Amino acid sequence: MNRLREHIEEIISLTDEEFDYIKTFFTFKNVRKNQFLVHEGDEVKFEFLTLDGIYKVFYIDQNGKEHILQFAKKDWWMTDYIGFFKEKNATMFVECLQDGAVACLTLEGREKLASEFHKMEYFFRTKLTNGYIALQQRIILLLSSTPQQRYEEFSKLYPDLISQIPKKYVAEYLGVSRETLSRLYSNNK
């Protein structure tokens, strides 16, 4: 609960009364490794604020191949955003890679908070701005031509993630083979 308040107050200030009200919009959930928060085909009920743990957002293509869209760690928001915002069933999965906890917010709750508090509207806009930049960086990472460049860019952007995520997932995220990635890891030690 405190973590939620600290997270919001990194951007805006809240009185105790405001936070007491705002927190009623959230539900809290402990999550275990390998547990799914979103499953393809299901309704996307929540956006999640990661309070603890590591997660991956991925989808499986027509050929059964898994593609990782994003990772998430403490203080990051995540869900199947296409499903969440468009109120369509999930085309993605959100899976826990390391035990943790999340705060869950519905779309209705999100819109209500933003409409009742101008500063919460500002908070969500700021978070979206940061998310938008992160996605552009993700695209540049994907467009970058060599595995070496992709790895370097990823290490620069997320130095702490690289040590916490199994190599096979990093390889999948970067779209490089595990062998290539292992070589890059050892070159950069």
Add this chain to the structure above:
Amino acid sequence: MNRLREHIEEIISLTDEEFDYIKTFFTFKNVRKNQFLVHEGDEVKFEFLTLDGIYKVFYIDQNGKEHILQFAKKDWWMTDYIGFFKEKNATMFVECLQDGAVACLTLEGREKLASEFHKMEYFFRTKLTNGYIALQQRIILLLSSTPQQRYEEFSKLYPDLISQIPKKYVAEYLGVSRETLSRLYSNNK
């Protein structure tokens, strides 16, 4: 000017007085084919609302290869967002592909509008939400394994763009060769 008001009023309602004030934050500019609105290395002064014309946002990698991040047409917002939001010099270019016009907004103006009008904060949040979804779809397009899938996904998302943009740029955007793209075009006629 009317176009700007219509664009904003697709999401929120404005009184005449409000719009008269809001429009003072924008400057208007005609743009010719091949003209640059943002140039790598320069300050990113504006975010642009496309009133008319077609544009591409791209960057050039260390090997001199061009990568297209996005196209923009009427009613889309565009700039080098990483430079714009982080107030850093541009790492990208925004170039006009077809004569048009844009409305230009500074970051300071954007923040002032959002802070003075809760509904403009809502407007920008909504636009960012749509932009966020579009970027996720762009990532899925890049992760999709075959040129055929990329082309189909692009045609589905932007049926009008496909006829207006030179094939070589579509090929570059999709990361496929021009020969492959030509084959896909003729298969889909």
